[in-house]
Amino acid sequence: MSPDAPPNSADTPWPVRTLSLKLADWIHRLGQVWVEGQLTQINARPGTRTAFLTLRDPAADLSLSVTCDPNLLRRSEVPLTEGSRVIVYGRPSFYTGRGTLSLRITDIRPVGIGQLLARIERIKQLLAAEGLFDARRKQALPFLPHTVGLISGRASAAQRDVVAVATARWSTVRFRVCEAPVQGPTAVPAIVDQLALLDADPQVEVIIIARGGGSVEDLLPFSDETLLRAVGACRTPVISAIGHEPDNPLLDLVADVRAATPTDAAKRVVPDVAAERSAIESLRDRNAHALRNWVGRELRTVEGLRARPVLARPQRLIDEQRAVIDRFRADVRRAVGHHLTVEEHRHAQLAARLATLGPAQTLARGYAVVQRLDDAAPHAVSSTEQLPPGARVRIRVADGAVGARVESAETPNSEGTSS
CATH class of the missing domain: 3.40.50.261 (Succinyl-CoA synthetase domains)
Known part of the structure; x- marks a missing residue:
């Protein structure tokens, strides 16, 4: 279109041919390019001057039509088949009549193992x-x-x-x-x-x-x-x-x-069902063996506990404590008996001393105790002055006592008798 052409708008739209020509112009400006892809279709009929290929991108669902000279395929050192990875060199072209994009190549190289x-x-x-x-x-x-x-x-x-x-x-x-x-x-x-x-x-x-x-x-x-x-x-x-x-x-x-x-x-x-069954049987045997061992250990523990004296003869502790109590009781009895014996001996000694110092021994030696009876209260007399004539007295000797009346009193310097 000429530079004076009106701009594209809804009032001045481009016809299809204009858009196709503009697309072809832009694509042709791209020039020669190297492209890598995978061959998915090869159509090279004998006698034809053009081979048609389809080049696919392995990483995306995209493909591109490729044309070349059939001799280019025949000259390849490695036979090219569908699925081969290749690198091609060519110029992209846009066919305005069909509105299709194609790549016309002049070189094709198989991708080697190292490159793959x-x-x-x-x-x-x-x-x-x-x-x-x-x-x-x-x-x-x-x-x-x-x-x-x-x-x-x-x-x-x-x-x-x-x-x-x-x-x-x-x-x-x-x-x-x-x-x-x-x-x-x-x-x-x-x-x-x-x-x-x-x-x-x-x-x-x-x-x-x-x-x-x-x-x-x-x-x-x-x-x-x-x-x-x-x-x-x-x-x-x-x-x-x-x-x-x-x-x-x-x-x-x-x-x-x-x-x-x-x-x-x-x-x-x-x-594996056989292996699983074998494993289950092995686990059952191991569990049974472990259970038997555990029961055996527990039984031995119980037997050990039962064999202990405190459980084998539970009354033994009572017997031991009873023996201790009996020993303590005997010790107490022995101590009390010893104490009583000592006190009895001491009491006998005191009684003997008391008997020696008491009036009974004096009376046994011929002495007598004279008590006056006609007073308000009977009492022993120790002087002749307390015994006037006619006083009633009680004379106590070693084997008894007699009553008497005083007729006279004598002193160590006077004569006379008394009855």
Whole structure:
């Protein structure tokens, strides 16, 4: 359009041809570019002067039409087939008549193993930085899942191995098998779709992605970023069973459990009924043995307690205390008897002294005690002055007493008798 053309607006819209020409002009300005992708379709008919290819982005659901000289494909050092990773050099073109975008290439180079491994390493570092390989994200497998989801190739040996081994180990296990391509350009979209289908099924408790190994190129889908992110987002535990030991695909790092082979995955997903029964019998034997040992120890403890003197002869303590009491009682009796003996001896001594000093001994030697009886109160007299003539007296001698009346009194200086 000329510079004087009116601006685009609702009143002055562009016709389709104008928009197509402007798009073609902008795309043609891009010039020659290098592009990496995966071949998904090759159409090079004999006798034609143009080969038609489809170049797909492995990490996204995008593709681009590519055209080239058929001799360019024939001159490749490595045969190019569907699924090959390539780098192409060409100019993008927009065909205004059909409104399509195409890439006309003049160079095509297969991506070597080293380049593939470097690409896988870059994806590995990216996902590791995002934490998709973190062990804390791993989910534990159920002990005995109700239904096992299985993604594998159609009628593949990996599928047969998983089902046969798991069924032999636990006959009631159920499988929901989803078949999908496990290599080539259509593998990743198909596996992602089947994975989403199984993850949405509430009866599926664990998912196995199985393949029986292969070359590095064959295993590229299992290191695809799209598939890895889909596995990382699964709510159902996922087992990676690719069966390729030398070069582990990145799926082994993202999956919750990595199995060395499909057979190993079958062994991990369900327990072995024979082994479980053997383990139960072993546990029963161990429990019975432990119980017998415990009962034996308790019986020995009870026997030891019963053998103790305090329980074997509970009256022994009473007998011992009774003996102590009897000993104390004998000691008390002996002490009291000794004390009584001492006091009796002392009393006898005092009685003897008292008898010696008392009037009885004096009377026994011929003396007498004279008591006057006619006074108000009888009393002993000690002087003749207390005995006037005619006084009534009582004379007490050693063997008795007699009554008498005083007729006269004598003093040591006078004569006379008394009666």
